[in-house]
Amino acid sequence: MSEVLKSNDSEDKDCEQLHALLPDYVIGASDPDEVRLVEELLQRCPDGAANLADYEAMTEALLHSAPPVQPPASLRASLLAALDDVPQSSPARVIPPVMPAPETHLRPTPAIHPMPVTAAPTAPTSKISTFPAARWLAAVAAIAVVMLVASNMFWLNRDAEARARVADLMAREQAVLAMLEQQQAVLASLGDVTTQRYTLASTDAGPATAQAVAFWRPGNAYGLLSVAGLPEPEAGRTYQFWLIRGEQAIPAGLLDVGADGRGTLIFDASEPVDSFDAIGVSEEPAGGSEAPTTTPVLVGSISA
């Protein structure tokens, strides 16, 4: 009996010791002696493996806890270009990177060249066969030329239309990429120690629950506004963000507020945000206004 008790007592001590050592072990902060001890104790403590598995799941989640940030579009091209400089360790079987095609339904433009003319039938038996061979060939050639011209005109027109569409799509793609890059720059800047935080307070025109914070880095023309506690706007209405200098309010973007009362806006002021005196949010007709038409529901001052 006493042997059993001694054994249980020893096991409890092992597990206690393991419990104390596991936190450092899972994040790789144990020294080599502690690592060896943990591995020994894991053999002796019945719950050790399960405990370790829980810690490992948690540290895996810790690794995934950094919010994703979309890298700049140029980095993808840079990565793929870097692969071209990498010496291949095995021959062939390299599939070149395929960049996304802006227009996938374009047909190849046929080349303009004469159709091959084959020999005329040698044993004509039909009524047409009485047509002299030379005139028959001439007629076929004439029809072929007319068809070629018509076909080429068709494809040239299609080609011009397609080129215009591609140019339009590329321009739009560039605009979207520029916007995404700017958004990512704003998101990434939130972790910067120089980023300033400004609070907007609810006014009498807005619900007491409304609150908002705006972030931007000093000198930057863009930033992020995050609001909460605003009622979802009625149909035909929207919230608009304003940058205020003296008596002038400059529209800085429309804010989508959902049923949960939250909304986020990445705004671009075109000039340093901290050169303005104040910021505010008002309810406006859908599509926004040139100047506020209602009393702002949220306002905040920008201290120099």
Next chain:
Amino acid sequence: MRRKMTESAPSADFQLMQRICAQDKQALAELYDRYGALVHGLSVRVLNDDGRLAQEVTQDTFLKIWHQADQWDPNRGKLTTWMLTIARRTAIDLLRKEQRRPEISPAEFDDVLSVVGQGSLVDDPRWHDGRLIRQLLQQLPDEQRQAIELAFYYDMSHTEVAERLDLPLGTVKTRIRLGLQKLKALWSEAVTTGDE
């Protein structure tokens, strides 16, 4: 060269990694499109930098994946865990090479990023655990959270954390141990509740 991958891995990741092993560049581009934001997010987090350094780490991480694709063993962990481990190590190496001090991020930024994250950037079930642990971290006392972040994200030794925070070594050890024990208890509770 021995290939460790087996059919037990999630098929999409597994197939992509098989193609990368066969030096299919398009497969690496697809992997980047799928996980580039995840890797870059960790680079930005560790380096506290949204510019050249974080981009350098993100690119180096994918180049390492290209060279070491056969090192991933799906039986030992998820592909994202393996990739993020490479990214974290690469970022820490660069941090040390540049002799930069890691910044301790204020909790409020994480809160705002979580709000932003309700959009398409992180609207993916894959990040659920990461978002949960981020929320749970905020429930720890600041001093414990800071010590854990320095030890985990920046791979700092206890001594380095003690120097960084200007605290006795014993205090740092206690904070990390108690913080991780509490975090694990919160995590287990949240996961158990979520499964019910």
